Amino acid sequence: MTSRTPSAIPLHIRLFRTTFRPIFRGLFHVLAEVRIIGRENVPKEGAYLVCINHISIYEPPFILSFWPVALEAVGAVDIWERRGQSTLAKLYGGIPVRRDQFDRQVLEAMILVLQSGRPLVIAPEGSRSHRPGMRRALPGAAYVIEKVPVPVIPVGMVGTTDDFMRRALHLERPLLEMRIGQPLHLPIIHGRGQQRRDALQENADLIMRAIAALLPIEYRGIYAE
Numbered sequence: 001m002t003s004r005t006p007s008a009i010p011l012h013i014r015l016f017r018t019t020f021r022p023i024f025r026g027l028f029h030v031l032a033e034v035r036i037i038g039r040e041n042v043p044k045e046g047a048y049l050v051c052i053n054h055i056s057i058y059e060p061p062f063i064l065s066f067w068p069v070a071l072e073a074v075g076a077v078d079i080w081e082r083r084g085q086s087t088l089a090k091l092y093g094g095i096p097v098r099r100d101q102f103d104r105q106v107l108e109a110m111i112l113v114l115q116s117g118r119p120l121v122i123a124p125e126g127s128r129s130h131r132p133g134m135r136r137a138l139p140g141a142a143y144v145i146e147k148v149p150v151p152v153i154p155v156g157m158v159g160t161t162d163d164f165m166r167r168a169l170h171l172e173r174p175l176l177e178m179r180i181g182q183p184l185h186l187p188i189i190h191g192r193g194q195q196r197r198d199a200l201q202e203n204a205d206l207i208m209r210a211i212a213a214l215l216p217i218e219y220r221g222i223y224a225e
Contacts, residue, residue: 013093017070020092024065028176031168032159034066038180041153042068047114048151048183051141051207053134053215054123057085058160058176063121064092066178072113072120074106076127097140107143114148124204130162133221134212142186142203151183152207156214179214 028034050071052059064071077096079085089096095113097106113120122144124137145152158177167174186203189196205223212223 009093013091016091017093020088021065021070024061028062028065031173032164032176033173035175035177036066036180037177038182039068041180041182043119043151043153043183046150047117047148048119048153049114049141049145050119050121050153050155051124051211052121052155053157053211053219054125054128055130055132055157056128056160056162056164058164059123059157060121061088062157062160062176063155063178067119067121069119072118074110074120074122107140107147110144111147114144114150119153124207129221132161132216132219134208134215134219134223135221137201137204137208139197139200139204141207142189142200145186145203146189146200149186149188151185152210153183154181154207154210154214155179156181156211156219158215158219181210181214184210 050063050067052063060073060075064073073092073094074097075089075094077098079089079094079096095106095109110120110122122141124141125135126138126140129135141152156177156179158179159175164174164176184207186206187199189199189203191199208223212220217224
């Protein structure tokens with residue numbers, strides 16, 4: 001993980017973000033019909049945690065391009081090992097995280113981002129589902145909010161399936177939707193041990209239910225009810 005502090009983003013990363021965002025917005029507009037719903041729910045300033053459903057590789061560039069401000073981003077560490085994706089992730093200044101592992105250093109980096117007053121985006125499921133249908137959230141997002149109680153902005157992504165690029169290249173111009181929900185404030189965590197772990201998972205599930213409420217039924221997976 002990069003050693004930079006969240007309060008001092010290097011100039012080359014700021015310049016890349018300034019260039020990357022409009023270029024990718026243009027590409028998405030060429031390839032797809034883009035629809036953003038709920039822009040009024042984005043806080044005007046300050047720190048907040050954006051939580052999204054995660055089907056494919058297309059959600060991160062989609063939300064990073066179209067969000068009103070440049071978000072800090074967390075991504076699976078294997079992205080940093082793939083040609084092309086690794087270059088974009090490094091230039092953007094993302095935070096790599098290992099799937100299914102408790103990584104205190106990464107969690108602390110996320111906490112520092114929020115403490116510095118900047119918004120951060122994360123996929124609570126921890127990895128791509130590769131098909132519509134949400135999976136059980138990991139408790140990491142709830143842990144971060146426990147340490148820095150900022151608002152959570154649930155965001156439902158529609159159309160970002162694995163076949164998006166194939167359809168786009170066949171000139172179908174598939175619909176991509178970003179559905180932004182109202183800010184969510186999680187309950188305070190009480191207790192210790194298993195009681196605390198259960199409460200963290202409940203808060204993570206609350207986030208996912210808020211995302212599910214924004215999505216078509218076929219996208220909701222285990223949060224359909």
